[in-house]
Amino acid sequence: MLLWPLLLLLLLLLLPLALLWQQRSQHARWAWLASLQHHVAWGALGWAAAWQRRKLEQSTLHVGQSQQQALRWCLQGAQGPRSPRRGSTDMSTFRNHFPLTKASQAQEEDSGGQVPPATSPQYPGEASLQATLLGLVALNKAYPEVLAPGSTACVTLTSPWPSPLPWLGHALGRVSPTGAKDPVALLLEALRSPGLRTLEAGTAVELLDVFLALEADGEELAGAIAAGNPGAPLPGRAAELRQALEQGPRGLALRLWPKLQVVVTLDAGGQAEAVAALGALWCQGLAFFSPAYAASGGVVALNLWPEQPGGLYLLPPGAPFTELLPVKEGAQEEATSTLLLAEAEEGKEYELVLTDRVSLSRCRLGDVVRVVGTYNQCPVVRFTCRLGQALSVRGEDIGEDVFSEALGRAVGQWPGAKLLDHSCVESSILGKLPPPPPAPAPHSQVGYPPSHTYPLDHCLQEVSACYKSLRFRGSVGPARVHLVGKGAFRALRAALATYPLSPFPPEMPRVLRHRQLAQFLQRRVVS
Incomplete structure (x- = not known):
């Protein structure tokens, strides 16, 4: 019985709209249609984002239960002798059946210079949808x-x-x-x-x-x-x-x-x-915003705070299943026991460990985060460095963050210099290629504009006591700096994108482990 009054009301509304439509110019019609389309799209987007926000709130409030569900989802495809008992999501059983494995970078080092398999620029999973919908709404609000x-x-x-x-x-x-x-x-x-x-x-x-x-x-x-x-x-x-x-x-x-x-x-x-x-x-003068942090072809963290500089990210408890491996500062031995998200401590650093449904391996990504707060029961983090990007000619183990700090200081001492990009290679990787004379002790080589050596070596000694000690004893030579031609790093990234194990989005390697890539960049050295 309510259908006829609703139809009558709709006709009464459409009549003045039709008259208004006849009076509009063609340009105004298209503008009106675009505006209507925009409002309808935002209405649908707002509804979908509100639904995703409610789901995120529930999952982060009950993080233990959410992680159990994520683990159960990942294990549904587990088959064979390594599979845990059907339906079992006990953490001890899971860890026993699936030991920690290194990220793909460690496998690449042992591949004899052979190049990796390309991953698709797609991000399956609910985290990617949440990042898109919540990111758009947060960006529009900020x-x-x-x-x-x-x-x-x-x-x-x-x-x-x-x-x-x-x-x-x-x-x-x-x-x-x-x-x-x-x-x-x-x-x-x-x-x-x-x-x-x-x-x-x-x-x-x-x-x-x-x-x-x-x-x-x-x-x-x-x-x-x-x-x-x-x-x-x-x-x-x-x-x-x-x-x-x-x-x-x-x-x-x-x-x-x-x-x-x-x-x-x-x-x-x-x-x-x-x-x-x-x-x-x-x-210069513009804000930067990233809706998510992606690693190995998947979304691992969400950014709900566009107004915060430097990138604050929430580690969600959904699939893929996420664990945290404590990073022991200054310790030679590595931690072997992982923590769940609710067990993270503010101020501590952790390496991310992911398990997805496809690979069914507890993969150490190498991405290190520092916990800076909490959102309900989940950690809010900043990404600090990648463990696989450390220089270690004689065991000095200069991490990506430490080297970047030293390089930034060195560039600041060169008038007019602007650092656009850089990459390093240990001299042993170059093999039989003749190093630029004179040939020093084993050392690191850096390619970036401009070309200077002493300031970088001095800054490295300031930030790394181990490097300073090795330099004093003569066990390593000074890091040699080379200027590469315009477009060298763009060509390097293009070459990386064609390699079979190349992640998406393409992660710029700060340390080249493949002789093939090192030679590729060395051919573009101009001084």
Whole structure:
């Protein structure tokens, strides 16, 4: 009986809308449709995000039960003699059947220089959906209007959102062309849109490559915009691009897009240097936000706080099953007993151990986190370094974070120097290749601009007592620094992406373990 009154009310509402529609111009109709589509999309997104937020609240409040469910899900596919008893999720039984294994980097070192298997740029699991939905809502709340129609452009073929929903980008009015397979087309479309408020890229290193390409090919891009390739000719916008490029890299993004507020990239290992370089030069004055931290092709942590600098992440209790391996500072022996999420202590550092349903192995990722707080019963962390990226010529074991600190100090002593990227190789990896004369004791070689040796060696001695002692005894020579040509690291990342075990997103290696990769970079040394 209620159907007829509802239909009558709908007709009464549609009549004035139809009259209004007839009076609108074609352009106004499309604008009205886009606005309606945007509101409907945000309504659906808000509902889905609220549902995911409730699920996250429940899982983090009852973290023990949530982890038991995650472990049970992972073990459902377990078969064979190593499988625990059916339905058993006892931690002792699980740990006995599945001992800890090293991450893929350790396997690569023993592969004799053979290259790894490519993983898909997909992030299965509920964590990726939560990261996308909750990240979009949190970003819009922290920076109002940054996701308004026509305010967002992605300038790389990959998206920073772990679960990119095709309908969502179109419904939210993004300027990026749908289904584009050419990165130049993405960049041109973004350059044609001066009103952007959000700039997206798959990762920070990919965005760094975009800005370097923009500087190198700026005149060609300006010519395409002026000629209307693609779209209508925009000679005024082309002139703005040329003028912005003439003023140098510092602050270029804000000169091109004066309303720009935030840069969105997906965080992963080896991205810190790229974020620092972008923030110091091209994206100076802009906020950076990553909706998640990805490792080995999967989402391992969520970012619910876009306004917090430096990246705060929540370790969720769902699949994949996550354990924490304590990192013992200054101890030679390694911890062998893992902890569950609720057992993490604030201020302590842990290596992440993941078990997924496919591999059924308790894999030590090498990613180290420091617990800085709690969200309900789950740890809130910052990612500090990767254990597999340590230099150890004579057992000095200089970690990624320690080396980066020393390198940052050294670069600060070189007037006009800007660190864009770097990678190291132990001299023994180069094998029979003749080292640059004179040939010192076993040492580390670093490739990055500019080329200086003494400041880096001195800074390494300041941050590492073990390295200082070995240098004093003459057991190791000074770290040798080399300048590599423009585009060397971009070519290195492109080469890494073609290797069979290459993770996604591509993690920039700070220490090259393969002779093949070391030779690849050495061929691009210019001094």
